Amino acid sequence: MCPTGSWSCNATSSRRGELSGRPPRCDFKANAEITDLGYKGAEQQALLLQKYSLSEAEWQQYLALRRSRILKEVPAPTFIKVEGASPEAAQAITREFGKFDGKPIDPQALANNLINIWGMGRFESLDYDWIRENEKNGLLIRAQEKTYGPPFLDLGLLVNNSATDDTEVNLLGRLTFFDIGGVNSEWRNDFSLGSRILIGTEYFRPLGERGFFVSPNASYDTLQQNLFAGGEKIAVYKQKTAMIGADFGFILSPRSQVQLGYSIGHLKGERTIGDPILPNVSGTQSVVTFNWNYFGQNSAQFPTRGLLFQSSANWFFKSPGAPTGFPQAEAVAIYAHHLTERNILFLHGGGGTTFGREASPFEKFALGGLFHLGGYGRGEFRANNYLFGELGYLRQLYQLPLFLGGNIYAGGWYDGGSAFADFDQARYQNSGTGGILLETRVGPIFFGGSWAEGGRGKLYFVLGRIF
Numbered sequence: 001m002c003p004t005g006s007w008s009c010n011a012t013s014s015r016r017g018e019l020s021g022r023p024p025r026c027d028f029k030a031n032a033e034i035t036d037l038g039y040k041g042a043e044q045q046a047l048l049l050q051k052y053s054l055s056e057a058e059w060q061q062y063l064a065l066r067r068s069r070i071l072k073e074v075p076a077p078t079f080i081k082v083e084g085a086s087p088e089a090a091q092a093i094t095r096e097f098g099k100f101d102g103k104p105i106d107p108q109a110l111a112n113n114l115i116n117i118w119g120m121g122r123f124e125s126l127d128y129d130w131i132r133e134n135e136k137n138g139l140l141i142r143a144q145e146k147t148y149g150p151p152f153l154d155l156g157l158l159v160n161n162s163a164t165d166d167t168e169v170n171l172l173g174r175l176t177f178f179d180i181g182g183v184n185s186e187w188r189n190d191f192s193l194g195s196r197i198l199i200g201t202e203y204f205r206p207l208g209e210r211g212f213f214v215s216p217n218a219s220y221d222t223l224q225q226n227l228f229a230g231g232e233k234i235a236v237y238k239q240k241t242a243m244i245g246a247d248f249g250f251i252l253s254p255r256s257q258v259q260l261g262y263s264i265g266h267l268k269g270e271r272t273i274g275d276p277i278l279p280n281v282s283g284t285q286s287v288v289t290f291n292w293n294y295f296g297q298n299s300a301q302f303p304t305r306g307l308l309f310q311s312s313a314n315w316f317f318k319s320p321g322a323p324t325g326f327p328q329a330e331a332v333a334i335y336a337h338h339l340t341e342r343n344i345l346f347l348h349g350g351g352g353t354t355f356g357r358e359a360s361p362f363e364k365f366a367l368g369g370l371f372h373l374g375g376y377g378r379g380e381f382r383a384n385n386y387l388f389g390e391l392g393y394l395r396q397l398y399q400l401p402l403f404l405g406g407n408i409y410a411g412g413w414y415d416g417g418s419a420f421a422d423f424d425q426a427r428y429q430n431s432g433t434g435g436i437l438l439e440t441r442v443g444p445i446f447f448g449g450s451w452a453e454g455g456r457g458k459l460y461f462v463l464g465r466i467f
Contacts, residue, residue, distance in 0.1 A: 375452025
C-alpha cells in the first residue's frame, strides 16, 4: 500500500516492492491519467445498465402497481392455522387468539397476542400471514419451538457481599414443564442452594378461556434473620418455614393479575449466634393472602424503563410468637424512565402496616441493606410499620461487546425511610449509594458503596438480581 499522503501507486512497482522488501514506489504524476480511466470505466458500466432503466412514465406506472398491492383493510379471518409447532403448542397458540367472529383484527391486539405467545418462553421465532382456503380468510401463524425444551432449566448465581460476616452466595434454578394436565398449564420448580435453602413447586392451571386460573403450591425455605442493637449486629436467627397452599386468580392483562390464596404450614425460628434477643419460636403458620401485581418493566433483573407495582393484603390466623391473629398490608413500586438515550431516572418506594396490631417476630417489616437504606446492616430496622422512598440516577458509560453482555452504567441514589411501631414515633434514616452497574452474560453486577448518618458505611459487591 502507499505511504500516508500518497495519491496513487503503480501496481506493478508496489508488488515488486513487496517481494523485494523495499517500500512501494508511488507515481504522483499518474493521478490525472488514472482519474480519466475511472470515468471511462463508469461510462462503460452505465451503458450496460441502461437497458434496465425505466422512463418516467414507466416508473410512475410501477409505483402505482406497487401501491395497489398494499392492503387497504386487514382481512377478517374466520379461522387460524398453525405451522411448525407440536399439537400441544399449536393448541396453546390457538387458545391465545380465541375464536374469530369474522370482524377485522385490530393490529395492536394482534401484536399483543403474539407478545403473549412469545412470553410463554417455548418458541424461538413467530411469524404470521394471511391465507385463504375454501373461500374463507384465515390467519396463519408460523412458529418454531426451541430445540432444547420443554422442560426448561434456568440457572443463576446470586452473590451479595457487604461485610465479612454477612455474605450471601446462592445457586438459583428453575425447572419448568408445560402442558402437564392441560394446555397452557405450567409446573414450575424452584430451588436455591447455598446461604439460603429453598425448594418450591407451583402448578399453574388455567380455568376456561376467560383468564381465571388456580395454582396449588408448596415450599420449604430457610432464611437468616439478623438482629441489631445500637447499630451492632448482636444475634442471628435461622428461620425455617414449610408451607402448602393454593391460589385462585384472574389475569387482568398480559402484565397484571390478581389472586386470592390460603397457606398453612410450620414455622420455626431459633437463635444460632449471639444474645437471645428473641425467644426461640415454633408452631403453626396459617395465612390468607390477596395480591395484585403489575409488571410493566423491560427486564426482571435489571429494569431500565417501565413500572413494577406489587401489593398484598394478608390476614395471619396463626403465626408463632404472636398472641392473636393480625392483618398486614404492603405496597411497593419501582419506576424507571429514560430522560435521554443515555440517562435514566428511577424511583422506588413502598410502605406497610399491621394496622395497630402486633405482628409475630419473624413477620415484622425490615429495612436495611442495598436499595433499602444501603448504609445500614441488612434487616437492621424491624417494626410493625414502615415507609421508604428512593430517588436514583443512572448514566450509560459504555456498551459491552455482545458476547460479554449489555451496558455499563454509573449510578447514584438517595434512600430515606423508617420502620416504626407508631407513626408519631417514626425516626427516618437517610443513606446515599453510588457505584458501577454492569449487564453481563452471567447476570447484573454492582460494585459500590453506601454511606449513612453517623459516618456509617458499607461496600457492596452483588452478582445477580439487583433491584
